[in-house]
Amino acid sequence: MTTLVYLIPVALFLGALGLTGFLWALRSGQYEDLDGAAERILIDGDEPPK
């Protein structure tokens, strides 16, 4: 029972961390262009495209 007192918050915290991460990625537009992101790794060059 005592282990549960900290294990459950830890589990929930980690889950919430994942959820926040996902929502952040969504908000910052990382899901806007999934096909483009897959292709862009093939573009090489020293400077990032403008």
Added chain:
Amino acid sequence: MSCCAPGAEMTLDLAGATSVLPSSQEIRLASRSIGDNLCQTDLSVPTIHCAACIQTIETALGRLDRVESARVNLSTKRVSIQWRGDEAPPFFATLGRLGYPAHLFDPETGNKDKTLSELIRAVAVAGFAAGNIMLLSVSVWSGAEGATRDLFHWVSALIAIPALAFAGGIYFRSAWNALRHGRMNMDVPIAVGVSLAYAMSLYETINHGDHAYFDASVSLLFFLLIGRTLDHVMRERARTAVNGLSRLAARGAVVLRGDGVRDYLPVGEIEPGMELHIAAGERIPVDGTILSGISDLDCSLVSGESTPRTVGAGAKVQAGTLNLTGPMTMQATAAAKDSFLAEMVRLMEAAEGGRSQYRRIADRVSALYAPVVHLAALLTFLGWMIASGDWHLAMTIAIAVLIITCPCALGLAVPIVQVVAARRLFEAGVMVKDGSAMERLAAIDTVLFDKTGTLTLGQPRLINGQSIDPAMLAIAADMAAHSRHPFSKAIAGFAGSSSQPGLQSVSEHPGFGMEAVTEGNTWRLGRRGWAGWKARTGGEGKYGGYGGTVLSKNGMIVATFAFEDAVRADAKATVGQLQDAGMSVQMLSGDTANACRDVASTLGIEDFVPALLPSGKVEWIEALSREGHKVLMVGDGLNDTPALGAAHVSMAPATAADVGRNAADFVFLRESLLAVPLALDISRKAGRLIRQNIAIAIVYNAFAVPIAISGHVTPLIAAIAMSASSLLVIGNAMRLQGFAKGSSPEHASRDRRGRAGMLVQQP
């Protein structure tokens, strides 16, 4: 046309683009200001397809003056460019030179992504809550007792609150809306079931009870939200694809003021009496009268006539027609809201009958289902009340009945099939506006086709090319390549590009034809009376009927060209397949009886009605509907728009007028008409699967409800039963992907090959 290099112009023209590149003012009108003197313009570039394209476009646009940044979105095939200053940098010329035909995209109104991101966030929250609660529930099922169980229940109750508030809110709002209007939809039993389950579980938790249904209420929301999100994504994709097509209505026009000032005004601000300058390649923005200039007008989108009309001073022109060859000055006689286009929209709205009365299968089922379920729960409560007298026990069992019958499978049964079907159609280049369109398409028994632009491409094709002297043909093709007239494009397209040296001073005489000089000889390509101004001798052919286009050398006719309107690829096969499927196929057209008879006999259509006005088409459809027929209308022109609205269900090609595309339920992007039988076939199969899925859901209830009424349901049984029925329904829907592909491998491969071609073809 001033801004672009001639080379780029040629490539674009040969690729089928009939309109001029948008002027700088038009780009300005379609951009949105993002502050700090910056403007953002969105372009739709359908031919982007790989990393190399992205890089080429971004570097080339980024190098232009005053361009702040250019970003390609490969998923939506769009480029958004941020630029500063008053005049738009030459995006179109740059992209044209690189071989990427582009067109302007209207600025988004901003409501596009709100629903989607709300749904995705709701799925994420519900998924997180469902996962965690399920873990705690499994511990309870495997034997947690006493204080531990109470702790787990309390934690579950806490986790469920954000899920219910955030994810459940979508269902509560929709259910409340339906109830307020006295209707019933699938969300009503869902909202009732979820909230009662939560309330009862909370009561149980407070009183240290055994059974809590937090897991059931949250995972139910999670499953249903997945279905709803997929449905939304599918429709959004179709909508974006249709929006990405080029706009065929004028955005604005150059207004000539009395003092010689030229202003570019949006269509809505043009008033009767204003003088407008219409360059070659522009669309007429409002109804009007021509003051000066001679040109050929392409009326195919407006009237369904395929041969261009020659107009001069004094002629009346309708909004939406395309000015092909020469610049003109016209006087507006009506504002945009009173023009032909607006009249069509009004006719369409007046005609919209059958569609608004249609009720979706899911709504019809839930109108029956919800009262039955709620009545069953009430009877269970009363029954147990009488039998045991324990209101707590009676209440628990009644709520268990509601939970187990909560239409998880039923809520997924219809949308999941439609998502799979829409995806299958999307791959074949057919965009579906919403799920109800597929339900309606499955019920039709009559197919009506428009002629010009639908059964035919609306573009003439050279038919006597083989019998013309190749040397003459080559000269004609070189001259023709300088013109935008459909006949010229047909000649140029037939001969291909065989660049002949020596053509000097090619000039276009609007309404007559082309003139060129080589080594002292004057060549003319155009109307018989104008080109062959000397004796009518030489290679006169017997094909005189279709316009009589000739090539002459110093006034002597040396070649005669004959054209016919090219029939759309696979039109005959399409008509055959539809007739085999038991459809009655008819053709409605605004064109002459003779032109219709030719096309109808080529395609094997027995019934056709020529020379119909837009309202005539609507009346024809309404007459058929009164006889009890369900009509599919396939059409593209402005004159078909009211008919598209009046029909039970409608389809339009990507080349259709803007209003038509928006009015149609289905839009097909590829050239082949086989999209029509394909959509019909998939819709019918989807309809069958939907009925099967509903049957599965009902059978599930037939087993589960007696168990629930007898009081044997525990949270574990509810969780297993609900997940199992959902999986069964989803699995059944996936079969559509399998057998739709299996039955038409031939179409699939042909479509795939056609894809590249079609993308280039979109004007």
